[in-house]
Amino acid sequence: MDRARHVHTACSNKGNKNSIKQITQFLNSKELQNTLNQIIKIDQTIDYKEEMTDLKEKNKIKLRSKHVELSPYLDDIGLLRVGGRLQSSRLVGEIKNTIILSQTSHLSWLLVNDAHIKLLHGGYAMMMNYLRSRYWIVGLKQLVKKCGRQCVTCTRHKSLTTQPQMGNLPEVRVNPGPPQPFKCSGVDYAGPIQIRTSKGRGHRSYKGYICLFICMKTKAVHLEAVSDLTSSGFLSAFRRFTSRRGKCAEIWSDNGLNFVEAARELALMLNQTKSDFGREVAELLANDGTSWHFIPPRAPNFGGLWEAGIKSVKTHLA
Incomplete structure (x- = not known):
């Protein structure tokens, strides 16, 4: 023009x-x-x-x-x-x-x-x-x-990238299972968040994280506060989770270092030979038969169930 x-x-x-x-x-x-x-x-x-x-x-x-x-x-x-x-x-x-x-x-x-x-x-x-x-x-x-x-x-900037065809849902999500919720659960972390150990003035807040457990059947959500991303912190949250919701048979998670280390410690704990916990806890988990499953590395789409739970939690906490 x-x-x-x-x-x-x-x-x-x-x-x-x-x-x-x-x-x-x-x-x-x-x-x-x-x-x-x-x-x-x-x-x-x-x-x-x-x-x-x-x-x-x-x-x-x-x-x-x-x-x-x-x-x-x-x-x-x-x-x-x-x-x-x-x-x-x-x-x-x-x-x-x-x-x-x-x-x-x-x-x-x-x-x-x-x-x-x-x-x-x-x-x-x-x-x-x-x-x-x-x-x-x-x-x-x-x-x-x-x-x-x-x-x-x-047109070039608004074009959509090719979306890969999604695979089948896991067997635990499509087949009927035990009526108890959280028997088969997924776990993931969210955060960091600010945590205060006590109320009142003059108390410091510390950095913490949210450990989310989600039922693979009912999609029910259980939250636990974790002080750090170490394996010991997760195992403490896992003990609180099982004490409240009951025994957990199978757990799914991504390949986070804390989860991999926790799975290794759980395996040692189930052997009862190199357990870091007390004998009663080791025997309890051994009787439960808790097994750990990891999704493929660098594939968060396999963990869409707990990723959606993380999104919902962030929406309500914001």
């Missing part, structure tokens, strides 16, 4: 023999605006010939015209503008009485593309607000959407 204005202005200045103005290297804003008004006037003469003729002769358009609701009129330079009810407003005249353009006009398409580039590939609402401040383009919304669909840059 800018190139068309510059070329038309330069040609007009060169072909005007009566003009005493020297043709300089640069064109001023007044010349460019006059050129744009001439282009708009030519375009309106083609698209709204009948309306402009009626306004010149009778100062009003026919009632069967599609644009009678806009109360159009001709301004001082012969451009067709919207009438409206903002004549008492202190707004600029170009904003109060915008220029009427047709949807099928090539000029309207050039103006929409020019606005799309100037607004740095902005959205539909931004482009419509920008164009409506000066032009009343009939069917503007359709033109703006068409411009966005045909823009290669917008």
Whole structure:
């Protein structure tokens, strides 16, 4: 659009023999605006010939015209503008009485593309607000959407990456199991969060984490506060979890270092030969037959169940 204005202005200045103005290297804003008004006037003469003729002769358009609701009129330079009810407003005249353009006009398409580039590939609402401040383009919304669909840059940035086909759900999630919840559980961490050991003034808060246990059958959630990401901290949370919810037969988790180390300690504890806990706890877990399952490394999509639980917890704690 800018190139068309510059070329038309330069040609007009060169072909005007009566003009005493020297043709300089640069064109001023007044010349460019006059050129744009001439282009708009030519375009309106083609698209709204009948309306402009009626306004010149009778100062009003026919009632069967599609644009009678806009109360159009001709301004001082012969451009067709919207009438409206903002004549008492202190707004600029170009904003109060915008220029009427047709949807099928090539000029309207050039103006929409020019606005799309100037607004740095902005959205539909931004482009419509920008164009409506000066032009009343009939069917503007359709033109703006068409411009966005045909823009290669917008299409490239809005394109979706290829989504891999998800695998089957684990057997424990689709088959009936024991009625006791948390018999088969998934575990994950969230945080860090601030934890206070006591109430009152003058007490410090410490960094802690949330250990989430989620039932693979009922999706019930159990939360435990953990002081750190060590294996001992998790084993303490695991003991509190089993004391409250009952024995746990199977556990699923990702490949976090604390989980891997905890699984190793649980295996040693089940052997009862190198147990770090007391004999009663070792015998209890050995009788429970707790087994640990890890999802593949760097594949969090396999743990979508507890990831969704983490999201829900963060939503309610925020």
